[in-house]
Amino acid sequence: MISRRRPGSPNRKTNSISFHFKLTKPGKSVKSLFAAPREIGGASPSPAPVSFSAVPPLPEPTSTKRKASTSAPSSPTTIRPPRKRPALIQRVLHFDTTKRLTLRPLKALGSPTAGFRSFLTTNEGSDIDLGSGSDRGISVSSQSTSSLASGRGNTRAPGGRERDARDARRVLRTIVEVKEGKYKVKKGGPRGKDLIHRTLRYHGYQLLWKELQKSENKEILDYVNGRKFHFDYTRRPFKGDKQFVIHMPSSFHEGMAGQFNDRIVKWLGNIENGTLCTTAGSRKGETMKIASHISSTLAKRVKYTEPRNDQLEPDLSFKHRFAPVAGLLVEVAWSQSNLQLPDRARRYIEGKKGLIRTVVGLNMNNIYRGGCRATFSVWEAEQIGNKWKLATSEANKEFINEKGEPVSGCELHLTLRDFICEKQVAKFGEIENVPLKIPSAQLYDFYKSAFEDHMMDKAMEEIEGVKGVVNEALKTFLDIEKVIQEQSTEDTDGRTVMGKTELVNVKTMLEEVEKKISDMKKALKSVEEKLTDTMEMVKDEKIEVENEVTELEKKLAEVRATAERIVEPAPKPKRSRIPSAFKRASKK
Template sequence: MGSDHQPESLNRKANSITSHFKFTKPLLATSQKAGDASSTVWRLFPLISDGETDTDLGSTSDRGVSVSSQSTYSLASGSSGARASRGRARRDASDVKRVLKTITQVKGGTYKVKKGGPGGKYLVQRTLHHSGYKLLREELKKPENKELLDYVDKGRFRFDYIRRPCKGDKQFVIHMPSSFHEAMAGKLSDRIVWWLRDIANGALCNVDSRKEETMKIANGISSTLATRVKYDEPRDDQMEPDLSFTNEDCIDADLVVEVAWSQSNLKLPYRATRYIEGKQGAIRTVIGINMNDIYRGGCRATFSVWKAQHDGDKWRRTTEVDNKEFLDENGQPVDHCELLISLKDFICVEQTSEFGDFEDVSLKIPSTTLYDFYNFSFRRHIMSEANEGINGVKKKANDTSGKLSDIERIMLEQRTRNTRGRAAMGKTELADVRATILEIEKSIGEMKTTMEDVNEMMGKVGNRMERVEKQRAEANNTVSELETRLANARAEEERVVGANGKSIRSRVRSAFGLSSKK
């Protein structure tokens, strides 16, 4: 993509052994700018083939070498180059190992989300230089990684690979499943598909002379959801929009939709540029729905529209609508605000000439409809997050219940036959019981915190899902029951006596830094 091209230079430092030679004639190498056969750039040494910038090893005063010192310099340069190559190889191997581990965890559902990252909960960023990305593809093609390759290329695994991402971002970005994205994209897709169907049926065609061609075009456009947008070699970049539409005669998507939820809205114009300019106008229109403010706790939402425009021998992104607010600071739909698209937005510029005259039927999606889409998506998102939290509590509750049962069994087995009916056990055994009780206390505390979060989340939406509501009530009851059982175990522990029948409660509690009071 033209806007992303960055000239690169390679600084080399001659070995000190060559410093006594006079510099007579520099060694020159030529390279051509991409896409410009007539342009010649004179450089001291050729550019690195994969586009990566090597480490800066010296200043410009170190660059010249004489013909007589060429062999000596080559030895030093070759040694330095070999070390740099080995260093890159180690770096790439380490990066690929981490990426493969992350992909495996995502596939198996064991990946633990790291909170507070730049992409929030739903974007996992990994460093992976271009040479490392090529190594990753080689690793995935090995027989032992066949299932992983199928998952990456044919499964629901979504990722972007951008060699030169935004400053602060990393090249390999995994899109974690998000109920909000799926629901919002699904609603937009349904609305557009219904509109296209009405055009294909002739219901929205008003010009009889163009009706047949208009119906034919609309009938050939279909939703492709999160279809990957790949770039040609040598870039190897790829991006995955949240929603896309493609004409039956096109390989690439003609219109794509991006929903900025956990990702900052500042990335939307950048992604639009890469879609349009990177695919040389094959993508006609990019729509960006920015709801990042809501993700961060606000209420505002905006949309933008970018289109491809031919500028000389290049394609560039033009802004048709820039961050138009459709939900205000109170989260209410803005009056007289509409997202406007038309049939031409689904046809790349170069393909337009292949069709006969057709009617450019428009679709207006008012802010009230976008607001309904948002409410539906947000409710789905909240219920999904709550359900995930409840399931986590249920699993932890089962483990905690098992530990409590062990404590209750030990207390019962060790109970003495004296009139007081106390349990008697040795110091080591009692210490183990005490440690387990502390683990249970911590676990119940974590469950209570999770359920507080769940209760707060579900309080943000009305018309809750009946199944999730029922599970929430069951989880709350389970945590309460565990608290009661824990209180009984504590009371029983306070009655424990040593093997000789004397109380050792105060000594044990002191060893654990606990108060002797209940």
């Protein structure tokens, strides 16, 4: 901020306090004009501010050895000599003396852990909810207290309601684009971006669902509630994220989660048939029965009420038949540079109050960004008193090193109890806690298979895109030939003649085709970088498209040669105006 202090005037930041004492000193008669400062919540109102015109002339300055407590410049009773510009004390915020400032706690919303909020309450009884800066989206300090509105229900400020409605419309439009396949993924790394982040506060989230409930949006609602659309909604997201996050389809997630699922399902099957059980009798039978009741689900939504109807979608979950929610979740972090696996694990475990017992996180973000390193973490639910908290069993254990090789001796350890919540285990009889060990070499095979599938899908998408551009270029050639046929003529010298405008249009279309061919070559080069020895069918598709692009180049050369032979018509000779002048003169 640019200071507007008059030259020679005191500087409150740099000048000594004794300098202020020399300039300002309240007179004895002034003290009687001010009442004692009122306290917050006091019953007695403060007197009206005193006008400078009512203050008697100031006496001569006294010694600067007076106590700071009686004449400090920040004291509310300090009076300074009149200035050309308003004194600093006049800029201090004064509360309206007709209103009383009180503080009261807000009752817990939904649960005893919702906490308290401070409210400003005036005598008229209007509540001003300061709320959370992240929820409001508007700085409290930038508004006057009379403009602040509650963040609940219909009492939101008009600007906040308009913003929420605008955000809800944007999210709905994005959902429609994703459903119709028209959303263009922005490039955010070496292999694109598989997440769409949108700002959508809770009130806007409610508006979105109200809009989806309308009869004209039934098809969109069915899509959102279906298995093909995946999204997270967290009212208080972690740093760097937005509230509403759409997960774009990713073959890597499906491949990695599918490989992990196959390994665990096979292990559960061996427990069910008794192959892995080392005990006998009723204990073995109970263990086999529990394993038979555990099944897996891909991308099963997990909803929790803290803080307000939030939901997350893990990549893989395992649920016992009689349990309300899944006991073990698997998260594959891929392309989510801001994704914090520990935060998601905490939301799962604490949000469901321990019903989710175990969360396994596979962090592949480094590979997505072009590196080679990968780690895994395991979190478990721990009961402390009456609350369930997150406990870390394994934290960022490396199973693929920086050279892209599996780490020797590294294993992911799980047990049968990790798939069942503690409350449900207590209702069962004695069971054998059968261990599961997945070595790093096997996890590396999961990754390699999933990554090859991912690259194969990306390569096929690019090949299909090139095929579409080839068809567009062929249509452009037909348009060029049509223009040449209809707009060109032959002059007496046997040359092909065409108007200037039409000829410019033909050359412009040829330049567009040339640019498309250049883009197609770049796309095919990108496809070549993704191919491996196992992608024989993709290689065949690539060769076929390359031949089509080569034919386009030949066609472009032929049409360009034809266009080069076309000339513009010769300009018509100008008629002389002199003979006409002689004719007019002769008639006269």
